[in-house]
Amino acid sequence: MPEDKNGQPLTGEHSEQERVRRQKRDRLIASGIDPYGEPFPGRESIETLRTRIPALNPLPDNIPVIKSRIAGRIVLLRRFGKAFFATLQDATGRFQVYIRKDHIGEELYDLISENTDIGDHIGVDGTFFLTKTGEPTLDASSVTFLGKSVHPLPEKWHGLTDIEQRYRQRYIDLIVNPQSRDVFLRRARILGFIRHFMESEGFMEVETPMMHPSPGGALARPFVTHHNALDVDLYLRIAPELYLKRLVVGGFDKVFEINRNFRNEGFSPRHNPEFTMMEFYMAYHSPEDLMALTEKLFGRLAMEIHGSTSVPYGDDLLEFSGPFKRISYFDALAQACALSRDNLFREDSLLKLVKKKGLPIPPVRNGKPYTADLQNLLFEEMIEKTLIQPTFVTGYPRAISPLARSSRQDPEITDRFELFVAGVEIANGFMELNDPDEQLRRFMSQLESRNSGDLEAPPPDMDYIRALEIGLPPTAGEGIGIDRLVMLLTGQHSIRDVLLFPQMRPL
């Protein structure tokens, strides 16, 4: 049974306005009009109509005759006695129509005038003209009723501001809040641009499984589901990484995937349980190449969406013309913590600093906290949020990079970087570990963590080890958080504002 937001059943509980609208619907039916409409062939989009209108400023004496057929939702209505103005909205914009009793006939006029509301769909055939005040308008020669809206829309001026309702009833938000609509139009452009860019760079788009027999490729708790016919548990993927590298083993040496990942975590302005990532892999390339490609992509995207590589975000002006700033993980940490390189690797001095900062002690594993966990905690707390302009952080510790190859210069660090913008992690890339025996040792070490209670540590994926045994060429791979990127490019500060249907607690 349908319910309102307080769990109350809706049947027979219509408001006065809904009852009135249903009565109007029934009157339309009684007059032989289908209140839910028929297809309306031959209409043009409002955007197309606008392109056909020549520049008419100042108002010319002889406007060329422009006839049009448009359809849309009535979003504004100004009634007079024997005529009214209605503003129609379709996917491409708004356009005013003028409906006069003496132009469409008394019978049709009375029927339409008395039974339409804001929110209804109508189709209009008419002739273009400019009003006294210069508003482009279609003078209706006939009106077709295309759909009754029996539930009133929010107020025309303030729109829908209740955040919860905007997320739960996005269809209303999209009708009445042009800013919201614009965010998603831009999101679609961003996605299209990225795909086109990657293809032009020689990448092949692939789709790998969303349901994994064993979760892997990241550190996160998975969602579990069950396949009945096989009678096995499956995990919604936390990352596509291990499958994409299998494809590189298979010979597709430049691949990318844009798709959803699922992580069984809480919500925040930057986290949704399902989110969109692009991961891509380039055989025979380096992390340097990844960073260069990332700079190129972000610069082009900023130009595409903003017409400039400078993008305003909150109080900041983000500069996406590369090259981006680079800092080393340990240099930055040593500086921010005012610790010597030696003390940076001593558990006691790290612990002292963590306690001094009032930070929670990370979970103890095998009797002792890892120095890498302490380092990472301090890095996250003291450095990440200060990285406003696009910044690559390089040289991540091996201990927190189980799929990355160790640096040839320093085996304690990996050839891995993360990109931060506006204090938020946007991308993560590295030289892939392609030594199967080393990868197996790392997996077994993660298994120990898992067995000692770390639910984010994945179990070993032995088929992935076999793929590495077949041979992964030297490969660089990167993941880019698409939702967060869209946030930056659309000026949004909550991930929920760039997701059409963010996850909400069911009512």
Add this chain to the structure above:
RNA sequence: GGGCCGUUAGCUCAGCUGGCAGAGCAGCUGACUCUUAAUCAGCGGGUCCGGAGUUCGAUCCUCCGACGGCCCA
């Protein structure tokens, strides 16, 4: 998981110290054939998120719960 804040008409919001529930928009009736937040006159519309308690009396105070936001973990 913790702290703070919020939930009142279809929507946006007021509501003082506990004393008959308010406005604007939307709706209804009437006037109006160039308005664009149309205008003018009149009218209707409420499970004050839910439950319990205190009180003569609760939208308001207390407790429990639901949902949401922000911050922290």
